[in-house]
Amino acid sequence: MWCWRLTGLFNVPCRLSRSTSHRSAWLPGYRKIFSAAAARWHHTAPESLNCVWQLHGDHLELRYANTLMRFDFVWLRDHCRSASCYNTKTNQRSLDTASVDLGIKPKAVRVDETTLFLTWPDGHVTRYGLEWLVKNSYEGQKQQVMHPRILWNAEIYKQSQIPSIDCQSFLETDEGLKEFLQNFLLYGIAFVENVTPTKEDTEILAERISLIRETIYGRMWYFTSDFSRGDTAYTKLALDRHTDTTYFQEPCGIQVFHCLKHEGTGGRTLLVDGFYAADQVLQQAPDQFELLSKVPLKHEYVENVGGCHNHMIGVGPVLNVYPWNNELYLIRYNNYDRAVINTVPYDVAHRWYTAHRTLTTELRRPENELWVKLKPGKALFIDNWRVLHGREAFTGYRQLCGCYLTRDDVLNTARLLGLQA
Numbered sequence: 001m002w003c004w005r006l007t008g009l010f011n012v013p014c015r016l017s018r019s020t021s022h023r024s025a026w027l028p029g030y031r032k033i034f035s036a037a038a039a040r041w042h043h044t045a046p047e048s049l050n051c052v053w054q055l056h057g058d059h060l061e062l063r064y065a066n067t068l069m070r071f072d073f074v075w076l077r078d079h080c081r082s083a084s085c086y087n088t089k090t091n092q093r094s095l096d097t098a099s100v101d102l103g104i105k106p107k108a109v110r111v112d113e114t115t116l117f118l119t120w121p122d123g124h125v126t127r128y129g130l131e132w133l134v135k136n137s138y139e140g141q142k143q144q145v146m147h148p149r150i151l152w153n154a155e156i157y158k159q160s161q162i163p164s165i166d167c168q169s170f171l172e173t174d175e176g177l178k179e180f181l182q183n184f185l186l187y188g189i190a191f192v193e194n195v196t197p198t199k200e201d202t203e204i205l206a207e208r209i210s211l212i213r214e215t216i217y218g219r220m221w222y223f224t225s226d227f228s229r230g231d232t233a234y235t236k237l238a239l240d241r242h243t244d245t246t247y248f249q250e251p252c253g254i255q256v257f258h259c260l261k262h263e264g265t266g267g268r269t270l271l272v273d274g275f276y277a278a279d280q281v282l283q284q285a286p287d288q289f290e291l292l293s294k295v296p297l298k299h300e301y302v303e304n305v306g307g308c309h310n311h312m313i314g315v316g317p318v319l320n321v322y323p324w325n326n327e328l329y330l331i332r333y334n335n336y337d338r339a340v341i342n343t344v345p346y347d348v349a350h351r352w353y354t355a356h357r358t359l360t361t362e363l364r365r366p367e368n369e370l371w372v373k374l375k376p377g378k379a380l381f382i383d384n385w386r387v388l389h390g391r392e393a394f395t396g397y398r399q400l401c402g403c404y405l406t407r408d409d410v411l412n413t414a415r416l417l418g419l420q421a
Contacts, residue, residue, distance in 0.1 A: 150186045153273070192378070253407020285358055
């Protein structure tokens with residue numbers, strides 16, 4: 001049953017409680033929360049303030065800043081930021097969550113202009129800032145973007161005229177580093193120019209923002225067409241768009257490329273914003289987007305070349321989203337390394353192929369392809385969780401160096417510089 005309450009303040013319905021008479025008496029100094037007949041919304045004083053709240057049998061309902069939030073009582077006790085429950089020096093919880101009674105309910109509730117106060121049966125008082133609750137509630141998180149981004153096709157990126165960052169500024173100033181990271185976070189790619197074309201100088205560049213992630217390919221690698229590894233990338237052949245290390249349980253987060261030498265033709269690098277393509281699928285066929293985010297696939301790398309013997313298997317869907325706001329955070333797309341599809345029945349497999357075709361069509365649209373010519377002195381950083389890369393065939397001798405970076409460390413560096421990451 002629904003009724004209208006506080007219509008002068010909110011034009012929204014509130015739910016009536018079926019059993020509330022047992023809550024009619026409360027401590028002195030606190031508002032009576034329930035009448036004998038029905039649950040009522042309660043507001044701060046003065047009544048013009050934009051905050052009302054209501055207790056239910058197992059949760060608190062609070063409306064503030066145009067957001068209707070619901071908080072489980074155990075959650076409210078567990079997240080207490082008092083000195084005995086939370087260590088502000090280490091930013092770690094002190095309260096033993098397993099010690100909280102799963103049937104706990106507040107003995108008293110009060111809200112003023114900025115703060116929610118809860119008194120628990122043992123007398124402990126918990127205080128929450130209302131703005132903190134909006135930011136950290138499930139309902140608030142659903143409205144927030146974890147990672148602000150600018151989705152792009154070739155024309156959008158070119159019109160944005162994103163500048164490359166000078167190597168000296170990148171290495172020696174926080175301003176240059178911050179500008180680089182801001183570009184990288186927004187677009188998924190960023191360039192540093194005037195880099196000395198050696199592996200050693202590229203390594204110094206990479207370590208400015210992150211630890212280097214050592215993999216089966218080593219720490220820093222040279223990249224030529226000598227087929228020294230059992231991978232198509234170590235040839236002169238064209239490479240279709242893909243993300244790297246899909247066969248890792250956690251694909252590498254960032255990839256660095258620096259062309260040290262090319263004596264020949266061709267070899268341009270292809271870049272495609274996978275999130276832009278996925279967003280097109282979401283708009284046109286949301287059921288296919290959902291399927292691509294739900295079907296787990298195996299990716300596999302088997303290598304027996306020279307002294308290199310590896311068998312890597314990674315499992316995950318093509319599209320990975322945060323479940324609370326459906327925000328895409330990782331695309332795992334590599335047709336070369338996708339293993340046998342044996343994780344779903346035949347009818348789901350056929351639907352998956354249809355959805356995969358829709359995504360592939362978007363990824364292969366010429367207007368979504370950004371082609372760049374890598375030259376000595378210009379290093380490219382790629383978000384391997386977002387931007388697909390490829391290569392046109394080439395002639396002559398072409399040598400690149402590069403590495404993978406740990407994603408956590410790159411994002412850590414960005415946050416320490418005040419960026420949302």
